[in-house]
Amino acid sequence: MLIETKGLKKVFKSRGKAVEAVRGVDLSVKEGEIFGLLGPNGAGKTTTMRMLSTLIEPTEGQVSVCGHDLASDPAAVRRDIGYVGQEGGTWGEVTAREELIMQGRLYGMSKKQSSARAEEVLESFQLSEFAGRTVKTYSGGQKRRLDIALGIMHQPKILFLDEPTTGLDPQSRAHMWDEVRSLRERGTAIFLTTHYLDEADALCDRLAIIDNGEIVTEGTPLELKKEVAGDVVAIGLTGNAADAADLLRPKDFIREIEAGEADPTTEVAILRMYVDDGAAALPELLRLLDGAAKDGADIAIASIELHRPSLDDVFLKQTGRSLREEN
Amino acid sequence: MKTLRDTWLVYSRSMKLNLKQPVWLIVMLVQPLYFLFLFAPLLEGMDGQPGFEEGAMETFVPGLIIMMALFGSAFVGFGLIAELRQGVIERMRVTPVSRIALMLGRTLASVTTTLFQSLALVLLAALTGKLEIYWPGVFLMLVIVLLTSFMLAGLSLGLAIVLKSEDAMGPVINTLVQPIMLISGIMLPMVMAPQWLQNVADFNPFYYAVQASRDLFAGHLDTAAVWQAPVILGALAIVLVWWATRKFARAVA
Numbered sequence: 001m002l003i004e005t006k007g008l009k010k011v012f013k014s015r016g017k018a019v020e021a022v023r024g025v026d027l028s029v030k031e032g033e034i035f036g037l038l039g040p041n042g043a044g045k046t047t048t049m050r051m052l053s054t055l056i057e058p059t060e061g062q063v064s065v066c067g068h069d070l071a072s073d074p075a076a077v078r079r080d081i082g083y084v085g086q087e088g089g090t091w092g093e094v095t096a097r098e099e100l101i102m103q104g105r106l107y108g109m110s111k112k113q114s115s116a117r118a119e120e121v122l123e124s125f126q127l128s129e130f131a132g133r134t135v136k137t138y139s140g141g142q143k144r145r146l147d148i149a150l151g152i153m154h155q156p157k158i159l160f161l162d163e164p165t166t167g168l169d170p171q172s173r174a175h176m177w178d179e180v181r182s183l184r185e186r187g188t189a190i191f192l193t194t195h196y197l198d199e200a201d202a203l204c205d206r207l208a209i210i211d212n213g214e215i216v217t218e219g220t221p222l223e224l225k226k227e228v229a230g231d232v233v234a235i236g237l238t239g240n241a242a243d244a245a246d247l248l249r250p251k252d253f254i255r256e257i258e259a260g261e262a263d264p265t266t267e268v269a270i271l272r273m274y275v276d277d278g279a280a281a282l283p284e285l286l287r288l289l290d291g292a293a294k295d296g297a298d299i300a301i302a303s304i305e306l307h308r309p310s311l312d313d314v315f316l317k318q319t320g321r322s323l324r325e326e327n
Numbered sequence: 328m329k330t331l332r333d334t335w336l337v338y339s340r341s342m343k344l345n346l347k348q349p350v351w352l353i354v355m356l357v358q359p360l361y362f363l364f365l366f367a368p369l370l371e372g373m374d375g376q377p378g379f380e381e382g383a384m385e386t387f388v389p390g391l392i393i394m395m396a397l398f399g400s401a402f403v404g405f406g407l408i409a410e411l412r413q414g415v416i417e418r419m420r421v422t423p424v425s426r427i428a429l430m431l432g433r434t435l436a437s438v439t440t441t442l443f444q445s446l447a448l449v450l451l452a453a454l455t456g457k458l459e460i461y462w463p464g465v466f467l468m469l470v471i472v473l474l475t476s477f478m479l480a481g482l483s484l485g486l487a488i489v490l491k492s493e494d495a496m497g498p499v500i501n502t503l504v505q506p507i508m509l510i511s512g513i514m515l516p517m518v519m520a521p522q523w524l525q526n527v528a529d530f531n532p533f534y535y536a537v538q539a540s541r542d543l544f545a546g547h548l549d550t551a552a553v554w555q556a557p558v559i560l561g562a563l564a565i566v567l568v569w570w571a572t573r574k575f576a577r578a579v580a
Contacts, residue, residue, distance in 0.1 A: 088414050106423070
């Protein structure tokens with residue numbers, strides 16, 4: 001295991017009030033995997049990552065990173081990890097080449113070693129062309145590539161990426177995913193935070209979903225989606241959605257059902273259910289609801305949607321809220 | 328050894344950045360030049376008066392140099408705020424670089440530019456031909472300039488980390504520096520002040536810095552201020568740099 005935490009906690013004191021940002025996180029990251037921490041803004045993702053990368057001290061908990069104890073030997077941890085913050089880490093009048101060489105030297109490399117390594121890294125991140133230009137002239141995508149290049153100058157065992165694609169255009173985002181995957185191919189483990197569902201799904205080998213400072217579930221994206229058994233059907237209704245839910249609940253093919261609140265403007269409430277076979281269930285559902293409406297129930301169907309379970313359904317099931325709405 | 332090497336790395340990076348913005352170094356010289364050419368002539372008639380026994384310019388120029396050290400160093404924190412916001416400090420804090428080096432390297436870079444500006448100012452003042460310069464004294468005076476700048480750069484960098492915003496930084500620094508400057512005797516010697524104000528000045532470390540600079544500039548190497556100033560400024564510098572290093576070690580943007 002590259003990272004193992006037990007009961008990791010962080011309490012911030014602000015204006016005399018204690019705020020629990022992270023409340024007892026247990027997680028583990030294996031060698032060579034892309035591990036994602038998925039959660040809404042303010043869930044404790046960045047705080048967790050900052051603790052693991054020695055930037056802030058945990059209030060409580062046992063943490064081992066690359067075999068070193070975080071609390072007693074942060075210096076050893078620093079040698080083995082790379083970190084790329086949300087803001088990046090470059091600015092202004094410096095050039096990419098200068099900053100990379102400086103970074104290598106901060107890790108103890110000689111001038112010669114660091115220069116050679118900088119050229120290698122510039123090449124592999126397609127930055128050689130701009131290496132002598134000041135960072136302020138870089139595009140968002142170029143700057144992001146440089147940020148990551150700085151993070152891996154010393155060939156860390158694990159690279160921390162805090163929201164690596166926030167603010168990037170779709171094309172740069174796709175490039176970033178490729179970049180992260182190719183780092184894994186070369187043996188670097190990745191620990192990233194994200195609030196993008198598709199990113200967590202497509203990029204991560206394993207992920208933990210965090211909400212309110214606690215891990216709600218952990219596994220491969222596939223495992224997590226399998227937790228949500230069957231298919232998801234969401235029916236938009238006007239009228240009495242709770243009645244409709246009561247009507248459908250006893251049916252065998254429906255595993256779970258719940259009625260959401262009506263939208264104040266459209267008056268449509270979402271009736272969400274997990275069924276064994278979505279394609280077969282749809283006609284049956286329509287027949288049942290239609291029949292009930294004809295018998296005088298206050299129900300009218302506004303929309304209907306069927307999909308395979310997504311990570312959003314996983315989050316919804318665990319927390320009762322949708323990540324999509326949060327963002 | 329590692330601390331020295333790391334300090335050198337951070338120092339050379341800061342110096343390189345300073346040299347890429349030479350405009351700044353010149354701008355910082357312009358203000359004292361205003362004082363030299365637009366204010367100093369007002370003092371010419373004071374030659375030989377109480378507080379100006381060594382001559383008007385000989386009294387004013389050493390004070391002016393301390394003022395430049397004061398303003399030049401008190402504002403170095405501004406550059407740090409931008410680096411803090413852009414994640415540069417965070418990136419460096421994740422490397423195994425010595426914590427004190429992150430702070431010391433930047434402080435020393437500020438000291439270096441201030442020393443160069445001081446020398447430039449002395450040379451420019453010498454060119455006006457209105458004052459006598461005792462060169463050994465000038466070089467000893469640079470030690471006082473060094474300590475002044477070291478201490479204020481430490482304070483300014485520490486404040487930058489605490490305040491994290493340029494908007495807050497400007498007023499705070501001005502509020503701190505203005506009274507310090509007014510009761511240090513830079514503009515007019517404190518012997519002209521009423522007794523109560525002189526008593527207040529006794530608690531101002533920069534009062535000693537200005538006194539010591541004047542004494543050294545005039546070649547009086549054995550006055551009380553000449554030993555008081557380095558002791559007071561040195562002690563304050565150690566405390567402030569230590570404080571700022573602690574702030575640095577925990578800085579999160």
